[in-house]
Every structure is written in C-alpha cells, then in structure tokens.
Amino acid sequence: MSDDIGELNVPSRLLLGPGPSNVHPRVYRAMMAPVIGYLDPQFLQLLDDTQRPLRALFRTENDMTIAISGTGTAGMEAAIYNVVEPGDTVIVCFNGFFGDRMAQMARRCDAEPVLVEAEWGRIIEPEQVEQALKANPGAKLVAIVHGETSTGILQPLEEISRIVHAHDALLLVDAVTSLAGCDLRIDDWGVDVCLSGTQKCLSAPPGMAPLTLSPQAMEVVAKRKEPVRSWYLDVSMLRNYWGAGKARVYHHTPPMTMLYALREALRIVLEEGLETRIVRHRRHAEALWAGVEAMGLQLHAQEGHRLPSLTTVRVPEGIDEMTLRRGLLQEHNIEVGGGIGVLQGQVWRIGLMGYNATAQNVLGLLYALETELARQGFKVETGAGVAAAVQSLNAAL
C-alpha cells in the first residue's frame, strides 16, 4: 500500500553547516536509557545533574540556569518574553539574521525595538550601543548575538556590558553557536539573560535550549506588571519545576531523552575541559581560515572578530554556489550552509562545532572544496588549502 512510509533511512552526513552538527556517539548511547516519569525520585537527580554542569559551561552562579523544552528558537523566545513587557524600549543589535529575529519577538510582546545596525559581517561597536542608550533613556534591555551563525561574527561583550549596566539596562545574549565552543563568561561579563542550543558546540541533537538568568533579570521578571506572554516558557513557573532542592511543581512533561542527551553532552565537555575545548575550536577554525585563504578564497567576517565555530567564506565571482554545495553533499557527503538573509548567494557557512572540530574534518572539507571549485573552473594550486591548514595546525602547537 502506498501509505507505508517504510523504514527510516537517512544518510549519515558530515554536518559542517550552521548546525545541527554531528552528535557525539556517547550522546546517542545516553538517549537509549529508559524514559522515566517526572514523578520518579531519579528525575530530580537528573535535573540537578543537568543544572550543575550547565552553570559551569555558562560560567555562572545563577540559580536560574535551566534548559527549555524546545529548540534554540524556543530559548530565544523564553529569553525575550520573560523580561520584556508591552511598551518597553528594547535595543536590538541588528547585524545578522538572528538580531532581526529578536526584534520580531520583542514586537510580539508589544515592545518597541530600537535597532542598532551594523553591516552583516561586522561587529556592533560599543559606542553605537552607548548612543542608542543615550537616545532612549529608560531602555530596559539590550539584546545582542554573541556568535552570529548568519555572518560568522563573534561579538565582544565586555565593554558593551559595562555601558548597558551604566544605563541600568539588562544585557541579553544569544549564545546558541558560542556556548561550549567560544569564551563566554556570564558572571564576569555581566550577562543578564543568555540562551543557547544543544545542536551546535554541545554536539547533542537539537531539541533543548540552555537558558540562564541573573538575579537582576529574575527581579525584573518578579516585578512584571503583566504575566509572561508565554505560559510554556514562563520562568517564574519553570523555576519551581527546576528549583534546586525546593518543592517541585509539575509544569510539563519534560523531553526525557533530550535531557539524557544534554546531560551526557555536558559531561563530555567537562571531561575535555571547557578551556581545552575552546582552544580546540579556535585551533581548527584557524586552520580552516588559513586553508581557504591559501586557496584564494576570502573570509567574509571582520578580521579579529571571527567566530571559530562558524566560518563564512565569500563565494568567488563566477561560481554557482548552490551547485558547489550540491557537489559537496552528493560527491563528498559533506553538508555546508549557504548564506541567508542579505548574504544569500554570497557566502558559504562552514561549521566546526564541538565533536566536529577536528583536523580530519578541516582537511577533508578543504580537499572537497578544492575538488568542487576545480569542477567549476576555479583555479586552485593543488593541495594549497590542506597544506596551509596543516601548517596552521602545527604552528598552533
């Protein structure tokens, strides 16, 4: 019968795009653990076991450090909806796809987003934020993306945080692509609200969203005039659910296997060591950058502010970028991303996230890229990319 959808048979790809990245084999194994009920005594242990390493990864003491039962986008919605109310002025830094999304979400809360703009591929300068705060006294929040998956920018946050707090505003940071792959210090840097995802540098499947709120942010939540617009994502209820040691109140049935996956992914990060992992991400990203430049390609993101976990490479003149990506997928079994938003057709997006940030992946990709570029008549000195990458890898030792 034509209604039979047959056995699931998906290809095993090397996922070097904007995410999801490949899942660590140990994470798969953890997901095989039997589902337990949320009433089970072991469930409370599971929540604790997840919260403690999450705090370590965020480098925070925030009591309110949890994982939202949804994907990174749900995490973003949770971050914004909990602190934003109708009529609030919210400064949204807009230099990529996800800044725009935060502005859209702020509008759904009937807040007024004020955009601070920069070119897609350049950072937001602290002075721009200061100017916006001066022009909008009483602004409640500044929202900014730490690792912009659409542009390959790693946004410096310390100076901006200082400015934001000098104006008594909160700092909200999207760390979907940076957590566990780039330096991120919630407490030292004074980040008030921070969200992430499981499917990037954590090397777990997509499906949960780490989230942390500072005591200051929780105070803003406590003082809200109207309830959070989302019932599902309301942290004042979620805190009772996750609340360490206190009486837990049923809120929703958690995605148990995703919790198992997250727990194991966090454990793997701590075993490697967060610092070591961040260095590993940078080392392999630098090798990739050296390789693509040696091939005569250009990196898109502003020098000095490149995101190790996601690299944007400019599509050279005369190259059909979709054909090239199709070649990578079909001939080499490698997925990379194309540009989105204003960068559509202009860049490729190459992820080296978590488990995937390895020498063999860098070299394998450079080889495949060289092959597919050559197929379209682009002149590359044979092996120039991989040679430069090896040189960079060695120099970093």
Added chain:
Amino acid sequence: MSDDIGELNVPSRLLLGPGPSNVHPRVYRAMMAPVIGYLDPQFLQLLDDTQRPLRALFRTENDMTIAISGTGTAGMEAAIYNVVEPGDTVIVCFNGFFGDRMAQMARRCDAEPVLVEAEWGRIIEPEQVEQALKANPGAKLVAIVHGETSTGILQPLEEISRIVHAHDALLLVDAVTSLAGCDLRIDDWGVDVCLSGTQKCLSAPPGMAPLTLSPQAMEVVAKRKEPVRSWYLDVSMLRNYWGAGKARVYHHTPPMTMLYALREALRIVLEEGLETRIVRHRRHAEALWAGVEAMGLQLHAQEGHRLPSLTTVRVPEGIDEMTLRRGLLQEHNIEVGGGIGVLQGQVWRIGLMGYNATAQNVLGLLYALETELARQGFKVETGAGVAAAVQSLNAAL
C-alpha cells in the same frame, strides 16, 4: 572531583502512570539514526513521511497537520494562541486539571475565558455548552479535553461539536491522552483544532506535540488582527516550514531525533491498525476495571465515559496512598500516578497506553496492587483481581 555527575543510570520502570509511558523498542532504534540538517533533501521527505500518517491517526484531511517542536503543553499553547486574540470570549470546559490550564493560557492572550464546569470525574453535558454559547453570543471558541488525564474521563464530542458549530464557534480539543488509543475523528466530528503528545498512546518519548487545524481554523488565523503572541508556535510561519510540496522557509532547527521517534511511532500504529489498537486499549482497560472492582476498589470516573488509556481508582478509606505508590515503585518497579488538583490524595491514576496496554501489565499491576493493599491491612480475596481481569479479557474475545 565532586563535580563529576557520573554515568547516567536511570531505572527501567514499568510506567503505568499518567505518562510518559514506556517507549516502544523500535522507536529507540529509530532515534539512533544520524541527525541530518534541515537543508538536507531527505529532511523534506521526513516531514512528508510524518504528516501523512499523522493525518491518518487524526482521521483528517487537514493540510495543516504537523508536530510542534515541544511537549504536549507547547502543543496546547500552540492550539490556543493561534486562534485566540485579546478580547475574545473563549468557553473553556473545566472538569479537570487540563481544562484549567487552557483557561490560564487563554488569559495570557488577554481573552476572557468563560468556564463551563463539571465535577472532576464527570463529563461536560452538551446542554451546558449550549447554555454557555447562548449566554455569550459571539464566543469564538469552545475548548475541551477529550481524554482527561487528571480524572480518567473520555469526553463525548459529537453532540457538542454540532452545538458549537451551530453557534459559529470553533471547537478546540486536547487529545493528548486519547490520540492513537481512543476513537477520535477530527473531520467526522468537526474538530477545528486538536493537539496531542508523543509520550502517551504513541509510545514515543515526550518532546513533540501533534497538532491539526481545520481550514476554518486556519481562516481564523489568517484574519487575525494582531500577530500570534508566540513567534515560535505561529502556525502561519510553521505552515511554510511544513507545507507539503511548497517552498519551505527556515523557521527553527527541528528536534530531529524526536521527529525520527514520532515517524517510527506512527508507523507502528498504522502497522497494528488504528482500529485494532483502539480495541486493544479498551479490552485491557476493561480487564483492569473488572480487576480493581473485584478487589473491592471503586473506579472514580463516571460509568460509560471512562478513558481506556487512563483509569482513576479511588483510594479506599484508611489507606495511605503515597505509601502504596512507593511500594509499587520500590517493590514492583511499577509507576502509577497520584491524584492532582482537587483529586490529590483521593485517586490513583493508572495508565495503559500504547505499547503498555497488554495483559501482562494489567495482571502484574493487579498483583502488585493486591500485595501493597494487603500490606496496609486492606482485605482482598487472594487473586480476585487477576481472576476477574482474565475473565474480562476472555469475554472480550
């Protein structure tokens, strides 16, 4: 170091509570399939493969039949938020825990819920709905729970649907505990919005929420005056993401392994046959009911309207219900639920859902229950429960 959380080691329980239920082994296997990107050509096939059987299970032709990337509660929020706007009058049937939750969500949309109440353990009568609609002309929506996990009631919907549509309102149904375990006919019964979950009669882990909207409901969405309050759950964007055959627009990174789980769970239901599966649920529930009554216990839910997938049993006088549940868990490795809301301490909640609706589970539970009741001095004729259950099972053949 005390920071090491150690290997994940959760117990393998028989989950006969209100959900999650035990996951089918084939579903676990499907979750081991490699994660692919949402840009992968195979991903579109995966969405199609999920939508078609979902429509079969809902018994609907609705184009807008998808799974929300969150748990059943996210599905409920999606169902309500998409059709409700500020100022709307929404009639919410309140005869259990989840009716109350729907009212809370409607309030977060600044709508005015009008409650139609019945005792927890009795159905809502069609005349009550009719009266409420007459008293509130222009009411937009009637929201009702099909299978109430808190009370064990299976709510008849056909007559209520006729009344709702005669008043030009929409009918919204929570089918979290009934989909794939009880008769549910979206198109025949004229249900406009229906949500469910993966962790009950589908025997997949919690984490996604099947959702279907009729063309009439989608028209209401299209005519909204203000955008849906949730960006994450906005079906006007999700339709472009899932939209069969049409150009798909990136919205969020789907929880890929959960999609694999859902796909396999749906396939298992269709292999068994939806009708056969529904009969199996009823047959084993009836055996359970016969068994508990033979043991001198009382069923809580109104006769003739008992929910096969979730049975409520009254706690007899003199029995400490928490001690009994602890005994079931610790001595027999069986989880059952206690009462919630106004039924706290008054009932046990016993689920026989999907994969778990089998004779050995019914008999094993009745034996364990007898043992634990005896431990508290409750007089049960030895083997009376299991004998009655076997009789019922045989009679049903």
